[in-house]
Amino acid sequence: MANYDVLKVDGTKAGSVELSDSVFAIEPNNDVLFEAINLQRASLRQGTHAVKNRSAVRGGGRKPWRQKGTGRARQGTIRAPQWRGGGVVFGPTPRSYAYKMPKKMRRLALRSALSYKVQENEFKIVDNFNLEAPKTKEFKTTLTNLELPKKVLVVTLGEDVNVELSARNIPGVQITTPEGLNVLDLTHADSVLITEEAAKKVEEVLG
Template sequence: MKLDITTLEGQSAGSVDVDDAIFGLEPRADLIHRYVRWQLARRQAGTHASQGRSDVSRTRKKIYKQKGTGSARHGAASAPQFRGGGKAFGPVVRDHSHDLPKKVRALALRHALSAKAKDGSIVVLDKAAVAEPKTKALRGQFGKLGLINALVVDGSELDANFSLAARNIPNVDVLPVQGINVYDIIRREKLVLTRAAVDALEARFK
């Protein structure tokens, strides 16, 4: 498969041959879904918690005698049915993450890249670098390229000026190639890869 290469100024810079085993697969939604669930579950903090009946600071004394009152039997004011008592079956601190095989994660990433390629939503830049960290100038260049909602993936090292200029543009994310992931790919309309990122991805999957 051939992809056209463009510059930030919108000029043609040739083309690049990409591997069909990475960009030419028939996308499988089930693999992409499994990866996104795994990724978001790992991100979830799991620090939510509530006080149970053993955690609240209330007396443990039996509030009234067991028999003869005509009321239900109770042992402590910390029971959930009383105001100020503990919460029954409340959330506890826990880890929400689950396992996903490494080969499945790698395959899901290839299918996400292939899905963008199939939709014609991949833009290949010769390089993601600017002379000055000017957000207004970079936004104008993105506008010429039709990049309103995009993920920009560069090589292993990001250009400092480009990162500074892009970080205040809404709906635009910039990542090094080692940080590429399925969730960020599918949440943006366009995937912008530099020539260095394409070479790094092909080397990674070979």
Template sequence: MAVVDVQNMAGDKVSQIDLSDSIFNIEVKSEVLHEVVKMQLACRRAGTASVKRRSDVKGSTRKLYRQKGTGRARRGDIKSPVMRGGGVVFGPKPKSYAYSVPKKVRRLALKMALSSKFQDKELIVLNSMDFDTPKTKKFLDVMNALKLENVLIVTSGENENLELSSRNVASVKVMRTEGLNVYDVLKYQSLLLLEPSVSGIEGRLSE
């Protein structure tokens, strides 16, 4: 069993917690993490880039001048792609870049991401983080006590005061267990788990 100290908001050790080796302490393979992160980023692409084709450009369809006898190159209408302000031939149109990898691979990659944080000693477990009212200053005091700057905080459920207290801190993100994903785990330097969220993560990833 992987064992981690449980701290309070002052940074003091209050207990220990056993983490499942099959989730938090497995072999990390970079190629699996890369494949899932690449998929996540592809799914986030908007794919809204678009150009106006010949039929989309406003203008007359009248032939600019007669086909023969002028000595000039033949011309169609003013919307021709070779004319200034004409339509674009091979430009982009809205499309989806999303694709999927097998569910087992996604689950394995998330286990590997969590294991990498544990093995690099960048995983912290906190017994609770409750605020009476939303207050960014109080939140920053807790971050300073824990010596954390760039961190992903995982909660077991809705924690409105915590979410509101941290939303103005650019290097911090608060996420619930159901939204936990590989990209965000790897993006932030530290992973802070509130103690109740550990059982939620293990329940979600246990086979």
């Protein structure tokens, strides 16, 4: 267990919180991280690519010339692959690129990504945002006070409507919950800003 500073929205220290080393301070496993990122990127692919093979191309039902006696090579249809306008051989067909990964590996990848952010000082804990109403200017001031870069992943406990509405017009800011936390978002962000309650929830889920 290690102590982490908890900050206020004005950037001053509010206190500290003790979090498990098995979640936030492990040696990152780069191989598992690589596999988890590939898995997510694969599942994001549309897979709607398609071409027409010789059976799908319109026309070509009639034999272009008789089988024998012309001196030319025998042909059965003008939609065979060697013809202009013919079908494609072994072309792409609609498919899903998604595949599965063992649960233990997925959890290890998340712990590795979180630990990497902590090691690189790209992980900050805030006590609470205290937004009574959606205020983009106020939320932007909070990010400035906490000296956060442009690409920030904000993690809140449950869906916080005021935070979501305040941040949605700020480029580079993404909002998620402990349940929605994933490796791709963690590695893509320059910094992670998480509430104290959300950090404890992540520890509970991944610990």
